Amino acid sequence: MVEDVPSVPDGAVLDTVFRQTEVGVHVLDRELRLVRVTGAVLATRGVAPENVLGRPAAEVYRAFGVDVHEDVLREVLDGGPPLRDVLVPGRPPHEPEHERVYSVSVYPLCAPEADGTEPPIGLVATVMDVTERVRAEQRLALLYEARERIGRTLDVERTAHELVEVTVPGFAGSVVVALTDAVLRGKPPELRRAGETPLLRCTAVGGSGAVRADGPLPEPGVVLLPGLFGERLPDEPELVPAGDGVRLVAPLAVRGQLLGAVAFRRPPEADPYTEDDLALAEGVTAHTATCLENALRFTREHIVMTALQSWPLRPEGETRHAVELAQRHRPGGTGAGSWFDVIPLPGARVALVVGQVERPGLSSVATMGRLRTAVYSLATLDLAPHELLARLHTVTQRLAREQGPAHDPDEPAASCTIAVHDPVTGRLDIARAGSSLCVAVRPDGSLDADLVDEGPLLGGDGPPFACASHLLPEGTTLCLASSERAGGGPSAARIAAALALPDRGPHPMADDLAALLAPERVLLVARTLRLPAGDVAEWEVPGELSAVAPVRHAAEERVREWGLGADPLTVELIVSELVTNAVRHGAPPVTLRLLRGESTLTVEVRDGAAIAPHLRHAKAGDEGGRGLHICSTLSDAWGVRYEDDGKTVWAEIALDVPAG
Structure with a gap:
């Protein structure tokens, strides 16, 4: 059984709402005059009812410190959409130093007619002070904008x-x-x-x-x-x-x-x-x-x-008999890890190197410095370019292990191209790990963009690395540049246009090509040269010991003709020992070659055997075993380089160059 609930007169409910609610409820008639307002609103603002009731809305709200546009209210009264949660700023008269923000909603007040229609007889507006809410939202928005x-x-x-x-x-x-x-x-x-x-x-x-x-x-x-x-x-x-x-x-x-x-x-x-x-x-x-x-x-x-990548350029005088060289590098300190090098090699040869650590950053620049040092050190071993890359691959893997576990995605990986040019024969041996710009433009203007295939990255899948050999005519222009990270790069036609002008020097060519490349890339432009025939002397040596003396005397005579600042006896002893070793322990054909340089004389003996000579320390009673020891003592440097069909043992003798 449901008990009867006593009814409350509607008027009493409205009176209670207008006396006790904290929300400002305002009633306006059709003339937009204030006819009723909650008492709490008037009390908190110190306004007497007789001073606002019956007055126009714009005048009343101005007393509350709020500007109201009557045309907006009139639009709602004439059937327009209600206003909901409109934020209105104001400064109450009792605290004018503080700006407040009010949320205002305005709805039409309708009364039913006998014909069933409900024409508006006025407006009801609710007003809430939302200053703290708005300020909290503004603070959050400012903090978000700051971040x-x-x-x-x-x-x-x-x-x-x-x-x-x-x-x-x-x-x-x-x-x-x-x-x-x-x-x-x-x-x-x-x-x-x-x-x-x-x-x-x-x-x-x-x-x-x-x-x-x-x-x-x-x-x-x-x-x-x-x-x-x-x-x-x-x-x-x-x-x-x-x-x-x-x-x-x-x-x-x-x-x-x-x-x-x-x-x-x-x-x-x-x-x-x-x-x-x-x-x-x-x-x-x-x-x-x-x-x-x-x-x-x-x-x-x-x-x-920037400091690590701004190394001094290699003096071009060291390689001027092998190539005319232009070097370009504009470091920006972004950690590109790009490097190039020009390394003089025995026999007037020169090695051109460009490389780049794949992931930019300070650690990549440090890795680049260590790899560059490793390349320079390995080059002194006279290794073939692809063999040098194989050794460099091992160094890169070791650096990766030092930096973290093998599965670390940031482990060092690098691209590197090494080209060795021999100005005596015009031979170019080249090997490549990864991708890089590697082209040659011959004197007739023909472009060769396929000097060597791309190979695996250093520190990646590893050897074998792509390699190739070419015989280049004198005046061929080589262009080597580090890889383009974002892909693309200049087209072959634009490269050819920058390089295929034989009357221009490498430096103007390098300037044109550098403008086509992305920042931080390194660039080498080298025009190949041939050693003058007058600076080369060569003899075929029969495979018998009796041929040593005539060749030795011929070499001594050539040194005297050249008028070099070298002791002919020293040259004679070195030639005698190297040729004797080749005839006795090597294989035919045996060739002796002298190369005249500005500061060195190079003695080279080539034979068809791949057996590695080694320096021995003979005992006092031994009759032999002192040949290489004599060479190492009398020369300033010596070494061995291997080829597919034999080896070359060489020794360098420093010349007395007049001062000035």
């Missing part, structure tokens, strides 16, 4: 300007950002000491000096302590007295390291800062400090990478 816009450039000064741009004018009328001298010079920030105020220098300012009662905004570069940030810099955001108001001062610090400080100031007519604003400032400045630290780290790495 999106501050720290995009990895530049210290630009980051300071971004902080100003984000906070003016929404959070402050004027902002001053100052950084320590150490930070501005790109040095690591120092740990902050209790009670110590470091030197801060103005870095970025924004807003109007009119909001500052204590003077105009400072100029960038001036020292700002003591004064702007108070006698001491606070450990966390706090309010500091300033003239006729206060400013919000916050440090820019990360893990106890002070990078700078920021001062916010609002205009006199704006609401003062609150505890919530202090929390917001702490969030914004903490993010800014982290971005500044990242920018500092990038700056330091940029300096290191």
Whole structure:
């Protein structure tokens, strides 16, 4: 059985609502005059009912500190859509120094007619003070904007300007950002000491000096302590007295390291800062400090990478008998890990090297430096280019193991192209790991973009690496460049246009081609030369010991004809020992060759055996075994290089070059 619920008159319900509700309920008639309003609204604003009831809405709301446009209300009254949650700012008369935000909703007030229609007889408006909600939303939006816009450039000064741009004018009328001298010079920030105020220098300012009662905004570069940030810099955001108001001062610090400080100031007519604003400032400045630290780290790495990649160019005089050379490298400090080298080799030969570590960064630049050193060291072993790459592959794998586990996706991997040119024969031996620009343009203008196939990366799948040999006519232009990360690169036609002009030197060609390549790529342009016939002497040696003496005397006579600053007896002894070893322990054919250089004389003995000679230390009673020992003692350098059909033992003798 359901009990009867006593009824409550509708009028009593409405009276209770208008007396007790915290929400402002306003009733307007068709003339947009206020006919009823909740008592709580009038009480909180100190307004008597007789001063507002019956008056036009625009006049009434003006007394509440809110501007209302009657045409908007009239549109709802005439059948337009209701207004829902419209935010309206206002300054109540009883606290004009504080701006408030109200949520206003307006609906038509209808009364049923006998014919069933419900024409509007007025309007009902609800008004709620949502100032705190709006300010909380604004603080969240500002914090989000700060995280999106501050720290995009990895530049210290630009980051300071971004902080100003984000906070003016929404959070402050004027902002001053100052950084320590150490930070501005790109040095690591120092740990902050209790009670110590470091030197801060103005870095970025924004807003109007009119909001500052204590003077105009400072100029960038001036020292700002003591004064702007108070006698001491606070450990966390706090309010500091300033003239006729206060400013919000916050440090820019990360893990106890002070990078700078920021001062916010609002205009006199704006609401003062609150505890919530202090929390917001702490969030914004903490993010800014982290971005500044990242920018500092990038700056330091940029300096290191630029220094590592800005090595001095190899003197072109060392290889001028083999190639005319142009070298181009414009390091930008982005950690491309690109390198090139030009290495003089025995026998007037020259090795041209370009390489690049695949993943950019500081560690790649360090890896590049170690690989470059390894290439230079391995080149002294006179290895064939593909053999040298095989050794370099082992070095790259070892570097990968040192940096982390074998499955590490960031393990070192590099591309490298090595080309060795012999100016005596015109032979070019070339090998390639990975991809790179590698073309030759012959004197007739024909382009060869297929000098050698691409091979696996160093540190990747490993040997065998692609290799090839070519006989190039004198005046052929070689172009080697590190690989293009983004793919693409200049077309073969554009390369040919830059290189296929035999009347131009390598340097203008390199300038044209460098403009076509992406930044950070390294480039070598080399025009091949032949050693003059007058600087080469060669003899075929019969395979018997009796042929040693005639060849030895012929070599001595040629050295005297050349008028070199070398002891003929020294040359005679070296020739005698090398030819004797080739005849006795090698295989035919045996060839003796002398190469005259500006500072060295090179003696080369080639034979058809692949047996490796080695330096022995003969005992006092031994009748032999001193040949290579004599060569190593009398010459300045000696070595062996192997070919497919034999080997060449060589020795270099330094010449006495007149000073000046």
